Amino acid sequence: MKRIPIVATIVVGLAIAIMIALGIWQLQRKGEKEALIAQYAANRTLPPIAFPAIPVDDSLLFRKAGAFCLEPVGWTNRAGRNARGATGWRQIAQCRTGAEGPGLTVQIGLARTPDAKPTWTGGEVHGYITHAPDDQPLIASLIGRAHPKTLMLVTDTPLAGFDANPEPDLSAVPNNHLAYAVQWFVFATIAGIIYALALRRRMKA
Numbered sequence: 001m002k003r004i005p006i007v008a009t010i011v012v013g014l015a016i017a018i019m020i021a022l023g024i025w026q027l028q029r030k031g032e033k034e035a036l037i038a039q040y041a042a043n044r045t046l047p048p049i050a051f052p053a054i055p056v057d058d059s060l061l062f063r064k065a066g067a068f069c070l071e072p073v074g075w076t077n078r079a080g081r082n083a084r085g086a087t088g089w090r091q092i093a094q095c096r097t098g099a100e101g102p103g104l105t106v107q108i109g110l111a112r113t114p115d116a117k118p119t120w121t122g123g124e125v126h127g128y129i130t131h132a133p134d135d136q137p138l139i140a141s142l143i144g145r146a147h148p149k150t151l152m153l154v155t156d157t158p159l160a161g162f163d164a165n166p167e168p169d170l171s172a173v174p175n176n177h178l179a180y181a182v183q184w185f186v187f188a189t190i191a192g193i194i195y196a197l198a199l200r201r202r203m204k205a
Contacts, residue, residue, distance in 0.1 A: 023184035109162030
């Protein structure tokens with residue numbers, strides 16, 4: 001009768017333990033995210049504040065805020081939806097706010113074509129705080145390695161000639177930590193079953 005492979009068993013056991021730990025961690029994150037969403041809902045009813053001059057956490061999302069853009073120094077556009085739900089191209093400016101500091105990201109409205117050329121030269125803006133577009137891979141969020149997202153001001157009033165921005169939407173805030181937890185538990189179960197079957201076949205050989 002063949003012996004149980006000690007090293008392989010330890011490696012598989014550690015892998016399964018790590019996957020289970022990640023599943024438990026995602027369940028903990030689920031509770032934290034639910035508390036954040038409740039805070040975001042409360043933020044919508046609070047009075048406006050000055051847009052934070054230094055990077056902060058996500059606790060200010062959906063809070064009304066104001067800022068002053070001295071000068072747009074760059075533009076990007078991203079696909080999105082306007083206040084009526086129609087598709088368009090989000091016009092996002094990177095603004096200079098002074099000699100120092102991280103600057104300001106502002107979404108000033110939506111264009112109907114991707115080749116729109118905003119002529120905005122800056123000024124006072126008011127709206128609500130949300131996340132700027134981010135290209136981090138999904139796996140970074142899955143394993144908790146995502147870097148903090150940049151905050152952005154979405155204006156209440158669009159630039160002339162552009163469609164209005166959508167209202168803040170709490171349903172757009174992802175809370176898929178339960179799904180992630182289930183995935184890790186499923187992975188751990190599958191790994192255990194596969195190894196048990198392989199071990200059984202080895203012992204019978």
